[in-house]
Amino acid sequence: MSDPPAKKPCLGGTKDPSVKIPEVPKGRLILTHIGTLATGDETLGDIDDAAIVIKENVIEWVGETKKLPKELADAADRGTRDCSHILIATAGFINTHHHFYQTITRGVAPANELFGWLTTLYGIWQCMTPSQLKAACQATACELILSGCTLASDHAYVWPNGCRLDDEIAAVLDTGLRFHPVRGSMSLGKSQGGLPPDECVEKEDEIMVECRRLIETYHDTSKFSMLRIALGPCSPFSVTKELMLKSARLAREYEKVLLHTHLAENTNDIDFSLSKYGERPNEFIASVEWDRSDCWFAHGVQLNDADLKVFAERQCGVAHCPSSNLRLASGIAPIRKLLDSNVPVGLACDGSASNDHSNLLSEGRLAMMISRVRDFRQATNEKGTNAVPGDPTALSPKQALYLATVGGARCLNREDELGKVAPGYAADIVGWSDHGDSSTALSLVGCAQDPLSGLLVTSPASVTFSIINGDPVVWDGKFIKVSLAEVIANAKKASKDLLATAGYTQRATN
Ligand SMILES: [Zn+2]
Known part of the structure; x- marks a missing residue:
């Protein structure tokens, strides 16, 4: 049998001069x-x-x-x-899923489910500039740090007006946060049967070229690395299967390049895959070679027992996003079941327009609370008591801390x-x-x-x-490293300018 091909080298590209990798302190x-x-x-x-x-x-x-x-x-x-x-x-703490750019579009579409919320926001995000992206990312990093985060992954998937992942990396590293940016992408526009408008999607060949450039320029495989790149086609309803497959094969040309996407977020998400591909989440990920331990998935709210079995056998990770799942009425993920099956489960804020904060400690608190009532049913049985009571032992404080720390490290394959x-x-x-x-x-x-x-x-x-x-x-x-007053002022201005450019002035009336 021949040896597997050698992994390709990284850190050979030309870094953007604004990207400063934090130095290791001496002594x-x-x-x-x-x-x-x-x-x-x-x-x-x-x-x-x-x-x-x-x-x-x-x-x-x-x-x-x-x-x-x-x-x-x-x-x-x-x-x-x-x-x-x-x-x-x-x-x-380790935040395993986020969309940093969304911090400057908080509070929009406050009473919508996922697809309605997304279609309201796509048009606003399409107006974002590189300086607005930087301001949003720095504010998000600061908020995460104050909540206890020392490492965050970010899934950025809209690239309008010359925005690049380099902008985000520079802004985040300046705060001192350890960073795992995911180069996200969308390629399935509305005219092709996808959810996002055609103006928001990229050409697949160009996505692949950009992903390779970012890996070869910034991905640091060393122990205690401050910066690792992952690849992240956005979701089953916004990319083609070909892009999922090409991304997986590109990532595996290199060492420790992980794969990340949204999966089984709500019932519309499941219905989309069933009607377009005839596949449950476990079948979908297997068909694109994502049923592997180098993949972790945001949400997993609607995973059924067959999906869960595959996640456990193949050690696919889940980023649990409790606030977002409640905000968008997606449901409550089966965290107790996933943990009992030894699936790697981390904690996450999800994007700051569907949370709408970046406080991972409060996600730990909420994870405990909602796990306890996940299977609770209001309906009463013949004795007049709840048919299915809640379970106060479903997730303890110690287990919530585990999700925020060791669980996240397992999702990112850095538990050692x-x-x-x-x-x-x-x-x-x-x-x-x-x-x-x-x-x-x-x-x-x-x-x-x-x-x-x-x-x-x-x-x-x-x-x-x-x-x-x-x-x-x-x-x-x-x-110590940034002025929080400046970070806040920059992000407020970015938000105001972005919403003005997009012409978005709506305010919820009920
Ligand atoms: Zn998300």
């Missing part, structure tokens, strides 16, 4: 006296009065502060930071380097303080006896610190 940084550290590691468990030693961008040591080895304590050349004001710290606070893992760590007069401290009142459960059930608005790749990105609630 040791030590955090001490963290109230409770939820490591996410089965052996380490939760540690009270914890210390963490970070060497460059990697966690070197974790344990009780009183057990911190003297030789490490004496070698903190980047300093030792007292964290006795931190009630709870965890591994940084991300998602835990343990030696050898990337130094992506976030913490929340219950001291002082911040809204975070206010939210955490009453949580000291069980800080981890308290964090998930209260979902405070903002982290107190965020360390990404060993580097503080937020400290004492303030951004």
Whole structure:
């Protein structure tokens, strides 16, 4: 048998000069006296009065502060930071699905299901410029970081007026966020039986050329990489099967290039595939070679048992987007079943025009809540009680944290380097303080006896610190690398200009 073909090299293209890959910090940084550290590691468990030693961008040591080895304590050349004001710290969260550009079109079509919502917004997004895209992406990255995210994937699939993924990469990396941009695409316009207007779709040959350029220029396969490219034909109802197949084969020419799309989001989505192809989601993905462990899918709300079996056998990932699924009345994904079947499940915000925020911690809270009533039925049985009661054990705070950390790392095939606070893992760590007069401290009142459960059930608005790749990105609630005031002002202007260009002035009246 012949060897498989060698994977093609990356990082050989010409980067846009505005793209700055964050440098790895030198030396040791030590955090001490963290109230409770939820490591996410089965052996380490939760540690009270914890210390963490970070060497460059990697966690070197974790344990009780009183057990911190003297030789490490004496070698903190980047300093030792007292964290006795931190009630709870965890591994940084991983957002597995988003559409950053949508932040400047929030609140549009607030009472529509998916297809009606999309057809309202396509025309607005078509007017977006590169500077508006950058402003939207930077605002989204900041909001995600404040919610505890240290890595986000973004699925960008509209490319009007010269917008490129390079613009997005530059804007996001400047905030310090670890980034997995997905080069999304649409090729099935309305005249070909798809949902998007023809002006919004691209030619498939041009999509492939651009995808290859982006992989070869930016995709970094190294351990603790800050930037990896994935490919993402948008959805079964906006691309051809040929594009799905070509994307899969292109991705597999390279190392660690993953594939991502929307799947089984609502019943219209299922009906589209059944009527056009006669296929359920599991049959559709098999027919285009996407039934593999290098693929993860947004939503999975309408997966049935046959679909679920394939996801489990082939280890396809699911990005669970609870707010978006409720906002668009899509349904509640079978998360408990997926977890019980060992399917990789991560947490996600989905686009900020169908959520409409970018707060991953609050998605964890909502995931817990809606999993508990997924199978609940109002109908009463002959005894006058609920025919199917809710299940308060369906998803616990610890399991919600798992989705946001280890689950996300599994979806992105990075579980050996991300998602835990343990030696050898990337130094992506976030913490929340219950001291002082911040809204975070206010939210955490009453949580000291069980800080981890308290964090998930209260979902405070903002982290107190965020360390990404060993580097503080937020400290004492303030951004280190960007001015949040400027980011907000730029995004507000971008939104105003975009909606003015699109001529969109509607306001919901009921
Ligand atoms: Zn989406």
